[in-house]
Amino acid sequence: MKIAVCVKQVPDTWAEKKLRAADSRLDREAADGVMNELDEYAVEEALQLIEAQGGEVVVVSMGPDRASETVRKALSMGADAGVHIVDDALGGSDAIATSAVIAAALAGRGFDLVIFGSESTDARMSVVPAMVAERLGWAQLTFAQKVEVSGSTVTIERVTESGFATVTAALPAVVSVVEKINEPRYPSFKGIMAAKKKPVETLSVSDLGLESAAVGAGAAWSAVNDFAARPPKAAGTVVTDEGDGGVKVADFLATQKFI
Numbered sequence: 001m002k003i004a005v006c007v008k009q010v011p012d013t014w015a016e017k018k019l020r021a022a023d024s025r026l027d028r029e030a031a032d033g034v035m036n037e038l039d040e041y042a043v044e045e046a047l048q049l050i051e052a053q054g055g056e057v058v059v060v061s062m063g064p065d066r067a068s069e070t071v072r073k074a075l076s077m078g079a080d081a082g083v084h085i086v087d088d089a090l091g092g093s094d095a096i097a098t099s100a101v102i103a104a105a106l107a108g109r110g111f112d113l114v115i116f117g118s119e120s121t122d123a124r125m126s127v128v129p130a131m132v133a134e135r136l137g138w139a140q141l142t143f144a145q146k147v148e149v150s151g152s153t154v155t156i157e158r159v160t161e162s163g164f165a166t167v168t169a170a171l172p173a174v175v176s177v178v179e180k181i182n183e184p185r186y187p188s189f190k191g192i193m194a195a196k197k198k199p200v201e202t203l204s205v206s207d208l209g210l211e212s213a214a215v216g217a218g219a220a221w222s223a224v225n226d227f228a229a230r231p232p233k234a235a236g237t238v239v240t241d242e243g244d245g246g247v248k249v250a251d252f253l254a255t256q257k258f259i
């Protein structure tokens, strides 16, 4: 079985994120880049499938030069090879362009399964897996809390508001996973050393047969017109209990329309 895992480098989850005044884009240099947390679960799931059934895991990432660190992290966890799509023309790409680039990188490479995280922690659109599935013409099984591959089919437990639904599709298929599907492993020292020797293919937009004009900020279907910093937290209301604390709290909740 040949599995691709799509991983995105995002600013550290805990770092304060800022938009740049000059172009209203996320200031990615202001924080360390890390692998999108949900994508760690995607890598782990692919590794577990391969460990059980044999095969190969290829990690795919679109991002600037430093996104190669995220590709290496997936390799140090145990993925076999990487594909890094890096091109100045890609800066400011929206989800439509991102999905076109990723789909072009996946097509024709003999993948049985492509695993995504279900959303990125920076843009949080949660649409790229569905868009890639549509572009490839493959079934999409999203929000998986459990994945099983048997013969030429994949079955997932798809998280719903009331529980989960069991969904099956023929391979090749696209799966996105939710947090808690597994416990992502930490790269071992041996894994980190081995990752240095694993192959990483670097591709540009033209290598994928796409036009530079079809990606990047100029081709984005949406634009940030305006933004403002979140207002600082207001001071809380202190209720001094002078024997009537309960009444005061109830009054406060009523004025806030909580009760």
Ligand SMILES: Cc1cc2nc3c(=O)[nH]c(=O)nc-3n(C[C@H](O)[C@H](O)[C@H](O)COP(=O)(O)OP(=O)(O)OC[C@H]3O[C@@H](n4cnc5c(N)ncnc54)[C@H](O)[C@@H]3O)c2cc1C
Pocket (backbone or CB within 6 Å): 006, 007, 008, 009, 025, 026, 036, 038, 039, 042, 060, 061, 062, 063, 091, 092, 093, 094, 095, 096, 098, 102, 115, 116, 117, 118, 119, 120, 122, 123, 124, 125, 126, 127, 128, 129, 220, 222, 223, 224
């Ligand atoms: C006007 C506008 C300007 C923007 N400008 C920029 C910009 O300058 N720079 C920038 O980086 N982003 C920019 N973005 C955000 C960009 O659109 C999103 O990064 C992109 O659409 C992917 O969406 P997402 O991150 O919300 O992915 P989601 O759909 O939330 O991601 C789901 C999964 O898809 C996969 N995935 C997503 N992106 C990648 C990737 N790049 N490589 C591999 N796998 C991936 C991962 O597995 C991820 O868990 C901009 C968005 C808009 C609307």
